[in-house]
Amino acid sequence: MAGGSANDDLFDSVLMSDNRLYQEGYREGFERGTRRGLRDGRLHGSSHGATMSTEISFYYGFAIAWKCILQDSTDAKSRKRVKALEALLALIQKSPLENPQSPKLQEDIEKLRAKFRQVCSLLNVPADFKDYVKNSSGVTF
Known part of the structure; x- marks a missing residue:
């Protein structure tokens, strides 16, 4: 029986090594996946944040430029436009950016x-932010 138990131990060690290797592979894969997920998440977050920042910055510059253009106008339509531009600027200022x-x-x-x-409608200009970005992509200084 002593020989049988040695064979059983050898068989158990083969089965246990398979299980041990499976566990090590799982742990290593999980660690690599976690690292890669964090890296990809940071990359996606910074890219998305930069896009959002570009959009909001455009709105701010757009509103400031149009407000400067319309500031000397005295007609009721221009005052309404300036008021809408000021509302856009106020929204930008109070956003939790x-x-x-x-x-x-x-x-x-x-x-x-x-x-x-709404402001673009009042000003009779295109309202698609992507059109402005696309048209200015060839501009260099």
Whole structure:
């Protein structure tokens, strides 16, 4: 029986090594996946943040430029346009842009986009942000 137990131990060690290798492979794969997921998440987050920042910066510059253009106009239509531009600027100023974890961020971005479309309608200019970015991509200084 002593010989049988040695064979059993050898058989058990083969079975246990298979299980041990499976566990080590799982752990190593999990660690690699976690590292890669963090890296990909950071890359996606910085890319998405840069896109959002570009969009909001465009809205701000757009509103400032149009406000400067219309500031000397005295007719009622121009005053209404300036008031809408000031409302857009106020929305930009009070948005929680410093805190990307804010639950209100997406809601505020949607409000900004809606206000931008309203201002563009009042100014009779195209309201698609992507059109402005696409048209200015060839500009160099």
